[in-house]
Amino acid sequence: MTDFTDEEIEAARVLFSRPATFVMGCAKIEQLPDPDLPEVAFAGRSNVGKSSLINGLVGMHKLARASNEPGRTREVNFFDLDGRMRLVDLPGYGWAKASRTTVKKFQDLGRDYLRGRVTLKRVYLLIDSRHGLKAVDTEALDALDKAAVSYQIVLTKADKLKAGEAEAVAAATLKAISKRPAAFPEVAVTSAEKGGGLPELRAAIARATGADPYA
Template sequence: MSDTPDEFARKLFAGPCDFMLGVVKMETLPPPDLPEVAFAGRSNVGKSSLLNALTNRKAIARVSNTPGRTRELNFFNLGGLLRLVDLPGYGYARASRKDVNAWTGLTRDYLRGRANLRRVCVLIDSRHGLKEVDLETMGILDVSAVPYQIVMTKIDKIKPTEADATAAKIAEQIAKRPAANPTVLQTSSEKGTGIAELRTELGLLTTQ
C-alpha cells in the first residue's frame, strides 16, 4: 500500500539531506534536474531554524542571531527527490553595500529565471507581519509567475489569538496576488508547531 502524503513527507524529510554547494554566480547553479523549493525572508526571520526543524537536524543550516549571515544561495539535496534552497536574508546585513547589492541581484535573478523552482516559502516573523520589503519580494514572484506561500515563523513568541489575527490579515493582503498560495502556514521551529504540515505541502512538490 502506498504512503499517504503525510507519511511520504515524514520519510522524505527524515532521510538524507546533503549540502550540495553555495552559489554566488548564476553560472554555477546546479543543473535544473530536480524540483526546488526556496526559503526567502527578512534577515533573522528564522530561515535556518526552520530548515533545521524540517529536516530534524541541529545544524543543516547555521543558526545565528547576527542578521545577514547567509551570503550565498545554499543548495541541499533532499533524498534525490527535492532540493531545498536557503536564500540570503533581505532587508539588513552587516556587510558592505556592494556585497548586499550582489546578493540581492543574485537572488532576484534566481527567482526570475529558475524553471524547476516549484515554490518559494516567504517567511514572515509572526510578531511583525508583512513589511514593505516582503511586498517587494512578492511582487517579483508575482511578475515571474513563481508560486509562493507565506510561512509565519516564531508563533510561540506571541499569543495564539494574535497569531491567528496576523494570519488572517496576511491572507487578506495576499488574496489578489496572482502567484500567492491562499493558505498561510503558522510555524514554530522551537516548539515544532506546523512543521509536519509544511513538510506535507513541500513533499507534494516532488510529484509536480
C-alpha cells in the first residue's frame, strides 16, 4: 500500500474540510458542466455505500443523498470542493427493480462520461467488503478498462468484518484485478461509518488530482 507522509494526510484533511456543495445532476451527456476542474468519480453497485463514502470524505452528513432504495442515483451528480476539484457520483448498477431499458439508459450515460471526460483523473470503484467482487461488477470493470480510465477499488463497510477479514478480501480483490490494464494496483479498505481508511483515501485523491488545499 502507498505510504503517505503526515504532511500529505494533513494537507488532504485540510482540502476535504473546505466547503463542498452540490452542483447539478445530469441525465444527459450534453448537460455536464464545463471540464474546467480536475474530477474523481465514484462508481459501484446499488447500496454499496457511495453516498455515505462521499459524505464521509467531506465530513458532511447530507451532501450526497443516501437511500435504502436501490438505484436512486440515476444521474451523474457533481459536487464542488471549494473550486479545487469535483467529486462525481455515477449511477449505481445491479438494480433489481429497474427495467432493462432504464438500466441501459443510465449505464450508457455513465459510459459516455467515462469515455469523454478529459478532466477525469481517477474512478473509485466501490465494492462491499462483505461480498467482494461479484459477477455484476465485471461489466463495470470491463467498461473502465475499455475507457482506459485509471480506477482504484475501494472496499466499503469494512467495520462489518472481523479483524483480518478485510485484508483477506483486499488481497483477493487485488489478485483478481492484477491483469486488468486500467486498474490501479492497490485496494483501499474503508469504513464510512467509523472513518477507517478515509484519511488515506483523501490523500490518494489529492495526489491523483494535484489539488492544492492551500492555494
